[in-house]
Amino acid sequence: xxxxRGVRTAVVVGAGIAGLTAATALARGGWQVEIAExxxxxxxxxxxxxxxxxxxxxxAELRLADACLTAGHSMTTVTHVGATGEPVDEIQLPRLIxxxxxxxxxxxxxxxxxxxxxxxxxCGVVVHRGxxxxxxxxxxxxxxxxxxSELVRVRLSDGTVRQAGLIVGADGIGSSARGLLGLDAxxxxxxxxxxxxxxxxxxxATGIHHFAGKADTAGLVPISDSLAxxxxxxxxxxxxxxxxxxxxxxxxQLLEPFPGRVEELRPLVAASRSVVRRPVRTTxxxxxxxxxxxxVIGDAAHAPAPQMASGAALAIEDGLVLAEExxxxxxxxxxxxxxxxxRRQRCRTLVETSMAIAGLEQAQRHHDAHALVYACHQQxxxxx
Numbered sequence: 559x560x561x562x563r564g565v566r567t568a569v570v571v572g573a574g575i576a577g578l579t580a581a582t583a584l585a586r587g588g589w590q591v592e593i594a595e596x597x598x599x600x601x602x603x604x605x606x607x608x609x610x611x612x613x614x615x616x617x618a619e620l621r622l623a624d625a626c627l628t629a630g631h632s633m634t635t636v637t638h639v640g641a642t643g644e645p646v647d648e649i650q651l652p653r654l655i656x657x658x659x660x661x662x663x664x665x666x667x668x669x670x671x672x673x674x675x676x677x678x679x680x681c682g683v684v685v686h687r688g689x690x691x692x693x694x695x696x697x698x699x700x701x702x703x704x705x706x707s708e709l710v711r712v713r714l715s716d717g718t719v720r721q722a723g724l725i726v727g728a729d730g731i732g733s734s735a736r737g738l739l740g741l742d743a744x745x746x747x748x749x750x751x752x753x754x755x756x757x758x759x760x761x762x763a764t765g766i767h768h769f770a771g772k773a774d775t776a777g778l779v780p781i782s783d784s785l786a787x788x789x790x791x792x793x794x795x796x797x798x799x800x801x802x803x804x805x806x807x808x809x810x811q812l813l814e815p816f817p818g819r820v821e822e823l824r825p826l827v828a829a830s831r832s833v834v835r836r837p838v839r840t841t842x843x844x845x846x847x848x849x850x851x852x853x854v855i856g857d858a859a860h861a862p863a864p865q866m867a868s869g870a871a872l873a874i875e876d877g878l879v880l881a882e883e884x885x886x887x888x889x890x891x892x893x894x895x896x897x898x899x900x901r902r903q904r905c906r907t908l909v910e911t912s913m914a915i916a917g918l919e920q921a922q923r924h925h926d927a928h929a930l931v932y933a934c935h936q937q938x939x940x941x942x
Contacts, residue, residue, distance in 0.1 A: 565589075565590050566588065566589045566590070566723050566724070566884075567589065567590045567591075567592075567720075567721075567722040567723055567724070568581075568584055568589050568590070568591045568592070568722055568723065568724040568725070568726060569591075569592050569593075569594060569691065569712045569720050569722050569724070569725045569726070570584075570591060570592070570593045570594070570725075570726040570728055571593075571594055571690060571691050571725065571726065571727050571728060571729045571733075571734075571735040572593070572594075572595060572596075572727070572728040572729035572730060572733075572735075572856075572858075573593045573595035573597075573675065573685055574671075574728060574729075574730060574856070574873070575670070575671075575674065575856065575870050575873040575874060576728040576855050576856025576857070576858075576873035576874075576876055576877060577593055577595075577726070577728035577729070577856070578593070578671075578674035578675055578677075578678045578683075578877075579616075579620070579674060579873060579874045579876070579877030579878070580726050580728060580855060580876065580877035580880055580881070581593055581678045581681075581683040581726075581877075582620060582674070582677050582678045582681050582683065582877070583620065583877045583878050583880065583881035583882075584724075584726075584877075584880070584881050584884070585678070585681035585682050585683050586681055586881070587881050587884065587885050589724075589884075590682070591678075591682070591683045591684070592683070592684045592685075592686060592720065593678070593683060593684070593685045593686065594686050594689045594690050594691055594714055594715075595685060595686065595687055595688075595689070595690075596688070596689065596690040596715075596729075597687065597688070598687055598688040599687060605666065605667060605754050605755070605756040605781075605787050605832050605834065606664060606665065606666050606667060606754065606756070606779060606781040606785075606786075606787040607664070607665065607667055607670070607867070607869075607870055608633075608662055608663070608664050608665075608766065608779055608867040608870075609626060609630065609662055609663045609664075609665055609670075609870060609871075610651065610661075610662045610867055610868055610870075610871050610935065610938070611651055611652050611653065611654035611655070611661050611662060611871075611935070611938070611939055612654065612868065612871040612875065612938050612939070612942065613662075613868075613870050613871040613874055614626070614627075614654060614655050614659075614660075614662065614663065615654040615655055615942075616871065616874040616875050616878055616942065617874060618655050619878055620677070620874075620878070622673060622674070622677060623655060625673050626663060626665055626670060626673060627659075627660065627663050629665060629666075629669045629670075629673065629782070630663040630664055630665030630666070630669070630670075630781055630782060631663060631664045631665070631759075631780040631781055631782050631783065631786075632659075632660035632662075632663050633660055633661065633662050633663060633664060633764065633765045633766060633780065634650050634651065634653070634660055634661040634662070634765065635648050635649065635650055635651075635764075635765035635766070636648070636649050636651065636765060636766045636767075636768065637765060637766070637767045637768070638768045638770070638924070638928050639767060639768065639769045639770065639818060639819070640770050640924070641770045641771060641772055641817075641924075642817065642818075643769075643816070643817035643818025643819070643820075644818070646770075646925075647928070649928075649932050651935050652935065652936065652939040654939055662766075664766075664779045664780045664781040664782075664786070664787075665781050665782075666781050666782065666785065669782075670870075686714070689714050689715050689716055690714070690715050690729070690734065691712050691713070691714060691715075691725070691734070691735060691738060692713055692714065692715050692738075693712070693713040693738065694710060694711070694712055694713075694725060694735075694738045694739060694852060695710065695711040696708060696709070696710055696711075696849075696850040696851065696852075697709045697710065697711045697721065708723075708850055708851045708890060708891060709721055709722065709723060709851065710722055710723070710724070710725050710850060710851040710852060712725055722851075723851060723890055724851050724852075724853075724884070724890055725739075725851060725852040725853075726852075726853055726854075726855060726880070727739060727852065727853065727854035727855070727858045728854070728855050728856050728858060728873075729858055730856070730857045730858060730861075731745055731839060731841055731857040731858070731861040732745070733854060733857075733858035735852070735854060735858065736843070736854050736858050736859075738852075739848075739849045739850075739852040739853075739854065740849050741843060741845065741846065741847070741849060741854060742845070743841045743842065743843040743844070743859075744841065745839050745840070745841045745861075746839060746840050746841065746913075747797055747837055747838070747839050748838045748839070748840065748863060748913065748916045748917075749793065749794055749795065749838075749916075749920060750791050750792060750793055750794075750795070750837070750838035750863075750916055750919070750920070751791075751792040751795050751797070751798075751835055751836065751837055751838065752789060752790070752791050752792070752835070752836050752837075752838055752864055753788075753789060753790040753791075753792065753805070753809050753812070753833065753834070753835050754787050754788070754789050754833070754834050754836075755787060755788045755789075755805075755806065755809055755826075755827045755830040755832065755833040755834075756785060756786075756787050756830055756832035756833075757785070757786055757787065757788055757823065757826035757827060757829075757830055758784060758785065758786070758826060759780045759781075759782070759783070759784055759785055759786040760778075760786070760819075760822060760823075760826075762819070763778050763780045763786050764780065765780075766778070766779050766780075767819070768928070769816050769818070769819075769820050770922075770924040771815055771816050772815055772922075773793060773794075773815065774790055774791055774792050774793050774812060774815075775790070775791045775793075775919050775924070776788065776789065776790040776791070776813060776816055776820060776823075777789050777790075778823065788809075788813075788823050788826070788827055788830075790809060790812055790813060791838070791865075791919060792812060793919060793920045794920060797837045800835060802833075805833040805834070805835055806827060806828055806829075806830050806831075806833045807828065809827050809833055809835075810824050810825075810827050810828045813827060838863050838864065838916060839861065839863075840861055840862060840863050840909055840912065840913055841857070841860070841861045841909075842859075842860050842861075842905070842906060842909045842910075843858075843859045843860065846898070847859050847894070847897075847898045847901075847902075848891070848894035848895070848897075848898060850891070851890045851891065851894075853880070853894045853897065853898075855873070855876040855877065855880060856869075856872065856873035856876055857869065857873070859876075859901075859905070860872060860901075860905035860906070860908070860909050861909070862908050862909045862911075862912035862913075863909075863912035863913055863915065863916045864912070865912050865915040865916055865919070865927075865931065866908060866911060866912045866915065866931060866934055866935075866938075868908055868912075868934075868938060871938065872904075872905055872908060875901075875942040876901060878942070879897055879900055879901060879942060880893075880897050883896040883897040883900070884897075900942075901942075904938075904942065907934070907937065908934065908938065911930060911934045914930060915927050915930055915931060918930065
């Protein structure tokens with residue numbers, strides 16, 4: 559790939575939600591795109607996620623919303639249950655893709671990944687597995703099909719070199735591409751560990767349920783007609799590692815103080831062979847998100863805590879907005895500046911709100927946390 563031959567070319571680091579979405583949007587805009595993904599085989603972290611209204615709206619622009627709704631579980635309501643086990647309120651989130659369509663959808667991460675991966679390849683994106691970018695060098699100007707651009711030389715971990723017009727770092731909160739571009743961001747831990755367990759979907763679980771506890775919070779998100787995932791946010795704990803073999807039993811124990819319908823979930827968790835435990839960490843890149851012809855997107859630039867269930871929305875929006883700005887500007891650097899300008903405040907608001915919600919949960923101020931979640935969802939309903 560060489561932008562000096564008249565074709566706009568891009569290298570994307572990371573084949574997650576942000577990377578695949580950006581690659582697809584760029585390819586549809588006429589770019590030749592390669593993705594370098596360090597994982598040797600298709601794999602995803604965690605068992606499920608929620609595609610909120612902004613996620614579905616962005617996926618609809620990619621013509622992928624219907625596929626995700628078919629593969630996942632459509633929802634509109636979030637039910638909050640108090641520490642006594644009784645429902646305290648039920649909210650309906652904005653329907654952003656039509657009044658008769660769902661407000662959100664739960665979906666298994668591997669399923670979403672397969673949909674995004676298949677579309678990227680259909681658009682001509684080449685995905686290299688078991689490789690990552692190990693060096694980035696800005697090398698000067700060339701004239702591409704859409705105008706002048708500054709080229710970047712990218713060396714991959716197998717020793718091969720690409721010369722392209724754009725490098726996109728979409729390799730998550732611990733991004734190596736961010737450092738290679740000379741960008742710096744701190745990653746903060748918020749005293750919470752989040753658990754998720756894949757379980758059969760109970761018949762009553764047609765929407766999201768949040769359960770307030772005396773120490774922790776828990777919930778259930780349906781991700782298909784037959785499956786759901788239980789989540790628990792463990793408060794006031796140090797970051798630590800636990801062996802996989804003991805996760806199901808420990809999660810079952812953490813759920814014991816919860817009354818009501820959580821009692822039905824405990825045996826399902828105990829039988830689950832799919833349990834993960836992750837720290838609640840956030841980052842926000844305060845300075846530039848780009849340098850030369852390189853930019854970071856998704857969690858590499860702005861990773862919220864999971865309480866807003868909107869990390870996927872920001873990642874998908876990033877890919878679309880990046881492609882839009884590159885189509886509007888002749889200069890890549892001007893496009894990247896415009897991209898950051900459009901995205902910075904929206905992403906900052908979500909990250910800071912998610913951090914505030916994490917603090918309210920630890921203070922057992924559940925009513926305030928619920929109100930803040932709802933208000934932020936209303937704000938996120940505004941166009942990206």
